[in-house]
Amino acid sequence: MxxxxxxxxxxxxxxxxxxxxxxxxxxxxxxxxxxxxxxxxxxxxxxxxxxxxxxxxxxxxxxxxxxxxxxxxxxxxxxxxxxxxxxxxxxxxxxxxxxxxxxxxxxxxxxxxxxxxxxxxxxxxxxxxxxxxxxxxxxxxxxxxxxxxxxxxxxxxxxxxxxKVKASLEIEVADRTNELIRQKEELEKTLQELKSAQAQLIHAEKMASLGELTAGIAHEIQNPLNFVNNFSEVSHELIDEIQEARNKRLENANKTEEDELEEEILADIKTNLEKITHHGKRADSIVKGMLGHSRSNSGERTPSDLNALADEYLRLSFHGIRAKDKTFNADFKTDFDPSLPLVTIASQDVGRVFLNIVNNAFYACADYSKKLKNQVNLEDESLKNYIPCVKVTTRNISGTGVISISDNGPGIPENIREKIFQPFFTTKPTGMGTGLGLSLSYDIIKAHGGKIDLISEEGKGTEFIITLPLDRK
Amino acid sequence: MIKILIVDDEKDVELLFRQKFRKEVRAGEIELVFAFSGDEALMALESDNPPKVVYVFSDINMPGMTGLELLENVKSKFPDINVSMISAYGDTENYDKAIKSGAKEFFTKPIDFEEIKSEIRNFINSQ
Missing domain, CATH: 1.20.140 (Butyryl-CoA Dehydrogenase, subunit A; domain 3)
Known part of the structure; x- marks a missing residue:
């Protein structure tokens, strides 16, 4: 125990x-x-x-x-x-x-x-x-x-x-991952910017070469066209002379059937020559427009008041269209920035740009108005009382003059927005427009170091925004 | 009767001018001669001494010697002969150069024949 x-x-x-x-x-x-x-x-x-x-x-x-x-x-x-x-x-x-x-x-x-x-x-x-x-x-x-x-x-x-090491490593890895994601996003953004810059460059390049091509074609066509016009004119004069001589000769004699036939034919030839001259002149004005491309940088530049210029050409356009078309009815508004300083520009050229764009704006919304009136069953109440309106606004935005020309027309369909600045592109019926207005405007504004932007919504309207660099003080 | 030289590389110009000035030529007021290059024009002027031609209308854009070079040549060799330019390029640069080199007038294409006719009439009247 x-x-x-x-x-x-x-x-x-x-x-x-x-x-x-x-x-x-x-x-x-x-x-x-x-x-x-x-x-x-x-x-x-x-x-x-x-x-x-x-x-x-x-x-x-x-x-x-x-x-x-x-x-x-x-x-x-x-x-x-x-x-x-x-x-x-x-x-x-x-x-x-x-x-x-x-x-x-x-x-x-x-x-x-x-x-x-x-x-x-x-x-x-x-x-x-x-x-x-x-x-x-x-x-x-x-x-x-x-x-x-x-x-x-x-x-x-x-x-x-x-x-512990693992935890700190994980934090580090997370930090680096975040950094990488941030860099990736930045790179993607930069890439996006580069892509859009590239697209713009390509567009600008295309427009420039199209402009050159247009002017080149115009130069080549001009001489033969002058001959066509001149020869038709001179032939016309010659027939005048023949008729004069014949009239003198046949004054007091009885006219035979052949004489009358000859007179009829001479009159027809004269009409034909007039037609040749008329269409030759039409071609000539197109050629002049095309030549404008090579001259878009040639106008004399003086300090100009953009507000006054915009106002002048807006009224010119309005009254010009009204003179041609009595049924034309439209409203226009202006909103000018008084702080806009004088800008050194080729005022006639820039005025043409305003005129082209304002003309288009009036044309677009007046045409839209006509189409709406022809439509019987208008569902949209607001369209029943549609009044075409063009608004011109100027702004002084951080060193640039911004001129906006907007209308409440039908808008430009998405699929043709790319093309509207190309020479000869037009949506107007044959004979109503050459399709050179906007391409010329593009060249003129480009030559002034500016740009034209487009905002358009179908059924709402179109806005052209012209940006011009102001003079450096 | 005055002798006028027209210089243009387009051959149809001759046909056109001859028809346009048919009346004046027939009336014996003027005589038209043609050259289709600057060199040809100078040769035509030099063939007579002193030259019979008193007025030259020249195109500017021509292969070889241009109208402006021809103008300078004519003015240095024959200072008395009047020279006017006819050009498709109505820009200030060409205009200034032509006037500075001594051209009398500067016409743009397409040619307004009424302008040229009145210029010739004025010239005849001043003689």
């Missing part, structure tokens, strides 16, 4: 050191301390109690000893915290159990015990040896486990460091 108490104290010691090492705040600590106290008390009192003559004291001692070790066994095998001590307990368990059995046999059947004592003693000795052997084995295992544990802690620490 003495040994059992010794083992109890040993187990308690291990449990206590276990608690100290791994979980100093464990609520079990208190119980362990009580156990120590009880163990020590039983141990000290054991000497007197076990060998006392009072059988009751002997039994009490045994019960207390067994209770303590049983309690410890219960703790070791059920509380997970004490798992480490389990192996040690396993080592001494056979010895304890044998010890207890021996004592009870000795107590309950002394005769049997006496005859089998040697066997019990031998078993106990073996159990003891087993315990010692197991103790050392366990100790070694524990040491290994301890090393493992330290290694695990070390690994844990390394893992923690790696986690």
């Amino acid at each position: 003495y040994f059992i108490n010794f083992f109890s104290l040993l187990i308690l010691y291990y449990l206590s050191s276990n608690i100290k090492k791994f979980n100093p705040t464990s609520p079990l600590k208190k119980w362990i301390n009580w156990g120590f106290l009880a163990g020590t008390a039983i141990w000290i009192s054991g000497g007197t109690l076990e060998y006392s003559d009072v059988i009751f004291a002997q039994i009490l001692f045994k019960i207390l000893t067994i209770a303590l070790i049983s309690g410890l066994a219960y703790l070791v095998y059920t509380v997970p915290e004490f798992e480490r001590t389990k192996t040690l307990f396993n080592a001494i368990a056979p010895f304890i159990i044998l010890g207890i059995i021996e004592h009870f046999v000795e107590l309950l059947a002394p005769k049997f015990y006496n005859s089998w004592e040697a066997v019990f003693e031998t078993a106990l000795a073996f159990a003891f040896l087993w315990a010692i052997f197991m103790y050392f084995v366990t100790r070694k295992q524990r040491k290994n486990l301890e090393i493992e544990r330290l290694k695990a802690i070390e690994r844990e620490r390394e893992l923690e460091i790696i986690e």
